[in-house]
Amino acid sequence: MTQNFFTLLNLPEAFVVDLKKLDQHYQAIQKEIHPDRFASLNDEAKMESVKKTAQVNDAYQTLKSSVRRAEYLLHLYGFDINEEKYSAVPQDFLLQQMEWREELEVNSKNKEALEKLASEVSIKKNEKIDLLPTFFHEKNNLPDAIKLTRELNFIEKIEQHIDDALIEVS
């Protein structure tokens, strides 16, 4: 059975996470169970350690990123945001996305324009992330949390594409 990631890392099950504490708890556990602690021992001990460490790594990576944490929390509440029924995207966000993609395509060789686009996208992303705590607070507004998390998933994909273009340019 996969353990609840929050329980595993001894953190309260909530969207707002104390990132410093997350790091501390993660490293404290790693120091005890990492395969390096069992390198000279027998295979069974090594295997147990690899299994558990992989789980702790997964938990840590998920809780570290706001977007993945939101997605995971929704999953715990019984919502799979990748389901068909949530696929409708608000008109304004759709337009915004198309605008960004067009800008990326037109400026794929222009470093300054790409950097400007990257910072614009990043600002929009952070604005959306900042809305999540209120939506999640006492499960205040989960439908909007779902909508926002989906949008953030799209934004992260665009961010990656802009980044890739920036690496190719210059």
Add this chain to the structure above:
Amino acid sequence: MALLQIAEPGQSTLPHQHKLSIGIDLGTTNSLVATVQSGLPTILKDKDDHVLIPSVVHYGKNITHVGHDALPFLLTDAKNTIVSVKRFMGQSLNHIQYKDALPYEFDETSQDIQLKTEQGIKHPIEVSADILKKLKTMAEVSLCGEVTAAVITVPAYFDDTQRQATKDAAKLAGLNVLRLINEPTAAAVAYGLDQKKEGTFIIYDLGGGTFDISILKLHQGVFEVLATNGHPHLGGDDFDQAIAEMIKKTCSLNQLNHEDKRSLIMEAKKIKESLSTHPDVTAKFTLSNGKDIVFTLNRDTFILETNDLVQKTIQPIKRALSDAKLPITSIDGVVMVGGATRMPHIQSEIKTFFKQEPLNNLNPDEVVALGASRQAHTLAGNKSDQDLLLLDVTPLSLGIETMGGLVEKIIHRNSTIPVAKAQEFTTFKDGQTAMSIHVLQGERERVSDCRSLANFTLTDIPPMVAGSAKIRVAFQIDADGLLSVSARELSTNKETSVTVKPSYGLSEEQMIHMLTQSFENAEEDKKIRALSEAKIEGEQIITAVQNALHKDGKHLLTQDEIKDIQNAIYTLSSSLKESDADLIIGLTKNLNALTESFASKLMDQSVGNALKGKSIDKVNL
């Protein structure tokens, strides 16, 4: 089992016994061995005081020379003298660059790289094993004792096949590998501990044949790799090759024999090294047909001609920074590793790129082996550096082939290892009992652009209506960066068998064949050794289980479980008085199996212990 250690970190089961462990930097051009002596990592020297052991093997009629002993044959017997074999590890024949410039005879009938030598066909894994054997013996002579375990370094950008090949070579050499660690990580360990540094560092590691970039966060003994990137076939050798091509062109040389090809590369290397300290260099040498060659090269031309090679290292740096989500300004230092970083134009390029002076305060040839020896020392169970923790990542994404020749990524590059991910599959025909899965490594979208790792066939799927079987395939990358796969049919909870057919590398049969060959003359030794190893392992496990039972048995196990375990301990300990290795191994396995769930409970308990006292604070929402 021996899981009790997790409750008492640093306490080895046999504290009185100091274990000889070594760190090996198995390099393209040179290899090094280091060990921790009185708490300090030290590079070991051979009988002639050499520190760098050339990664060169000569296969003579009845004799194999390795290292310095093989050097005299470089020019006199080029075909049988293998250099830079690391570049062949885990590769297929059509992956080799400059194949025609190499003085070897390849077996062209095989997709695998097979070198025809005086001693018959040699696989790169066997050549590497011969280098490792030499290093092991050298360490044993120097340390006056048997080396029990080793850490071997590999380029961070090595894929699964190349790592597996390295591990196979160690097995052939009779080395117990505690861990494969990434070269830049090993360098960071040596650097961080030596200079007592904290912060975010980039390791720029340009060796003889490989290029790695790793970004690490160093904080209170934790070395966390944030991202890694690199180029699997880029190193000092390519700069030599570029100069050799210039000589060929300038002096209109074609149709060279094996020895001339070799001397051209050796001269090129000398020119490259001189250019690091001289503005221009003239080489004079004679070809085997008596033709005299005079060739002059100045540094500016060299820089111009090899600029594309230097630029090839910049792209991976940008990718690593992007993956780590770090701006260039957040880098506290750039550590230069590998002999090729001595070239002045590399130093200046890196200085310009990072806008800071690169760090060269440790010997770029030795730093990897020194770091590896530290890690070997800790992993072997010696008490020291207990707070040292390396968190490394997998360099390449792992995926499976889906419809239309595309790759679906399952584990993303730069995931912290160990990592495990599962994927569910279903059958598309009624009564289907088998299924093929193609595993690939790489970042590209198309199957043909990625590295094929293996084809798995899942068999024994219970026959069902199409789409109703649910097969969960779990992919796991362990702390060595090596992949393993398991599968289970969910509706019947039946384990499906996985047949692994590696796309490259050695099959199980080839491995066994090579192993038996290398032990042919030592059959008796092998038996004695197997028995003593079995006894040691048996004793260790008994002590470990007894301690664990004593400490945690009562609250984690039932009366019956304890009784069964005690019985197994009794039969195993009686067998230790006999000389039947197979029996001891069997009974050890039996005890291991019996304590498996106990091990898992102890692991959970130690997660709890790790966080004891760290109470959940109220978080204001």
